[in-house]
Amino acid sequence: MSKTLIQFFGGLKTIGGTIIQLQYGQSRVIFDFGLTFDPRTAIFDGQVKVRNSAIVRDYLKLRMIPKIEGIYNKEHLVSDNVISAEEYEGKTAVLISHLHLDHMGAIGCIDPSIPVYMTEQSRNLYNQLQLIGEGVPGVRSYQSCEYDQSFHIGEIKVTPLSVDHDVIGACAFHLETPDAKIIYTGDFRLHGSSPEVMEEFLQKAKELRYDAVIIEGTTLKSEEELAEHLLVSNNELPDKLLTxxxxxxxxxxxxxxxxxxxxxxxxxxxxxxxxxxxxxxxxxxxxxxxxxxxxxxxxxxxxxxxxxxxxxxxxxxxxxxxxxxxxxxxxxxxxxxxxxxxxxxxxxxxxxxxxxxxxxxxxxxxxxxxxxxxxxxxxxxxxxxxxxxxxxxxxxxxxxxxxVSSGGHALPQHLKYIVDELDPKVLIPLHSFYPERLKPKNGQQLLPAYGEVYEIGDIVNK
Ligand SMILES: [Zn+2]
Ligand SMILES: [Zn+2]
Missing domain, CATH: 3.40.50.10710 (Metallo-hydrolase/oxidoreductase)
Structure with missing residues (x-):
């Protein structure tokens, strides 16, 4: 019998660049496919040109995208040790939570035979960005999905749930295989102009149930920098906070x-x-x-x-x-x-x-x-x-x-609020410089290592 396997390729201790693979038998989803961007170290600094026709091999060489089997076009691969999309036998889809470059900057690298899903609103935004010259490198089309409407990628059931973030079309994903249920929150905040969206998200997530929650932790700081009370669950908006x-x-x-x-x-x-x-x-x-x-x-x-x-x-x-x-x-x-x-x-x-x-x-x-x-x-x-x-x-x-700024990410006490409300058996914090600081209420915390394959059932029952 198949088991649900999860593997992490990016974004564990960085802000963005989250790339996770969830596999059950021959079915697989990969969620988010962005780039980590640091203006201090970026090779493509605005001076060096991106070669649109060679992005896959250039990005692989620069380690900007991971060596994942079965998602890149054979012609675009130079190394023989990565199986191309043509040679891969399973069923794969890529899911994009929202249109920030750290979550979608590399979607143009995915072979056109593999569907890349984003919410209808995200796709509308993408079309407009492309029109004004701000699309990502690579030519292909994108598939759309609707909030709360489940669809299947082989044996994996995917349900996009609306979250509030500082870009339209943002969503979390509820992923269900025959033996595991997982929530991936994407990026979110409680201080946007639609705070009710996050309460609805909690409600729907609880109805759908889950074993593990993968959550972003952008605003977490080091122990020295962060006052302890900021990691106590609290969903109130501080007076000083600019909404x-x-x-x-x-x-x-x-x-x-x-x-x-x-x-x-x-x-x-x-x-x-x-x-x-x-x-x-x-x-x-x-x-x-x-x-x-x-x-x-x-x-x-x-x-x-x-x-x-x-x-x-x-x-x-x-x-x-x-x-x-x-x-x-x-x-x-x-x-x-x-x-x-x-x-x-x-x-x-x-x-x-x-x-x-x-x-x-x-x-x-x-x-x-x-x-x-x-x-x-x-x-x-x-x-x-x-x-x-x-x-x-x-x-x-x-x-x-x-x-005069207002960020797109939940404050530390808001992150803890979401974690305590969801109270999963396994909490996997990432998209953060200090993921270890976000602790679960009752369950266990998993701080995964790159490339390692985890079996969800194993972790849950530990
Ligand atoms: Zn992000
Ligand atoms: Zn974002």
Missing amino acids: ETKLQINVAQMLKESEGIGIFNIYHRNMERINGMCKAGEEAKRKVVLEIKTAQLAHTFLPQCHFYIFESEELKTMIRENKLLDWQKLLLEKYPLINKEKINENPSRYFVQNSYENIIELFDLHVENGVYIHSNGVPLGDYDPAFHNLEKILSLLSLERVE
């Missing part, structure tokens, strides 16, 4: 108090944040101006938002030379374009998005007495060499940077 809702109120207040232009830098896969910035601008009676790529996302997912499109130098040239892409033409028919001269007539009436890659555009704007709102946009912090550049440029402009 998406509070963040919007803070930004609106800052804009009302500022006598100059408002600039903001966000990560535009976070629709709640785009929405919050639009609302904050509106509240402060300022016109919100978005970069054209972000405008396309807002147009698709936030039809209630009002905004203008920023005429960057690049966009101006494209218009002049008649080189606009179809999606850009359609967008410009619907939303007004605004140029820098117009903004400069009265900067205090505007709230303008500026991504780091476009920071030089700020040289053309009158930014005196203005405010630069850094709200989870890249570069995220001073561990990234680009952060010093950001600071250098802002200081050249004498523009004050204000940090």
